[in-house]
Amino acid sequence: SIVIPVYNEEENVPLLYRELKEVLENLPYDYEIIFVNDGSRDRTGEVLEEIAQKDEKVKVIEFARNYGQTSAMMAGMDFASGDVIITMDGDLQNDPKDIPKLLEKIREGYDVVSGWRKNRKDAAISRKLPSKIANWLIGKITGVRIHDYGCTLKSYRSDVIKRVRLYGELHRFIPALASTVTCVDKIIEIPVNHRPRRFG
Numbered sequence: 001s002i003v004i005p006v007y008n009e010e011e012n013v014p015l016l017y018r019e020l021k022e023v024l025e026n027l028p029y030d031y032e033i034i035f036v037n038d039g040s041r042d043r044t045g046e047v048l049e050e051i052a053q054k055d056e057k058v059k060v061i062e063f064a065r066n067y068g069q070t071s072a073m074m075a076g077m078d079f080a081s082g083d084v085i086i087t088m089d090g091d092l093q094n095d096p097k098d099i100p101k102l103l104e105k106i107r108e109g110y111d112v113v114s115g116w117r118k119n120r121k122d123a124a125i126s127r128k129l130p131s132k133i134a135n136w137l138i139g140k141i142t143g144v145r146i147h148d149y150g151c152t153l154k155s156y157r158s159d160v161i162k163r164v165r166l167y168g169e170l171h172r173f174i175p176a177l178a179s180t181v182t183c184v185d186k187i188i189e190i191p192v193n194h195r196p197r198r199f200g
C-alpha cells in the first residue's frame with residue numbers, strides 16, 4: 001500500500017501517478033495507491049477523482065478541511081490493506097524509483113526502512129540546517145539515531161506500524177515511535193533520491 005498525503009498538488013499528482021505506475025507495474029506484487037486529499041483548495045480533488053475512476057488500484061480519502069500531513073498520513077495508513085505500507089510525499093520530491101530498494105530491505109527482515117535524503121534539494125539555511133540540528137536532537141533524546149527523521153519516504157511492515165498512533169506533527173518522529181513496538185535493529189536507514197519541488 002502506497003500512502004500519499006496531498007495538499008494543493010494538482011500539477012504534481014498526474015506526474016507522480018504516472019511515475020508510480022511505471023515502478024509498481026514492474027514489481028511482482030499486488031498494490032494499491034492511497035491518496036489522502038488533505039482539504040486541497042485547488043483542483044487536486046478533481047484530478048484524483050479522474051484517476052481513481054479509471055484505475056481501481058487508486059483509492060482516495062477526502063478530508064473536509066486541511067488537517068495537516070500527520071493526520072492525512074495516519075488516515076491513509078489506517079485504511080491501507082497491504083502487508084507493507086510505503087509513505088511518500090505527493091510533490092515529486094521523493095522518487096518512486098526508490099520503492100524496490102525499500103521493499104528489498106523489508107524482505108531482508110527489517111520492520112521499518114527509512115529514506116535518507118543524502119543529497120537533499122531544499123534551502124540550506126532555512127531547511128537543511130534546522131533539520132540537521134533537529135535530527136541530532138531527536139536521536140540524542142530518543143536513542144534512535146538516524147540521519148533524516150524528516151524524510152517521508154519510508155516503508156513499514158504493516159502489522160508493526162499499525163500499532164503506532166500519529167497525531168499533531170508526530171510524522172517527524174516515526175522511527176523513534178516505531179522503536180516502542182519493535183527493536184532498534186529492525187529499523188534501518190537507506191539513502192534515497194531527493195528532487196527539488198517544481199510545482200506548487
Ligand code: UDP
Binds near residue numbers: 005069088090
Ligand atoms: N501536505 C499535506 N497537508 C498539509 C501540508 C502538506 O498533506 O497540510 C502534503 C504535501 O502535499 C506533500 C507532503 O505533505 O505531499 C509534504 O509537504 P511539503 O512538500 O510541503 O513538505 P516538505 O517537503 O517541505 O517537508
Ligand code: MG
Binds near residue numbers: 091197
Ligand atoms: Mg516537499
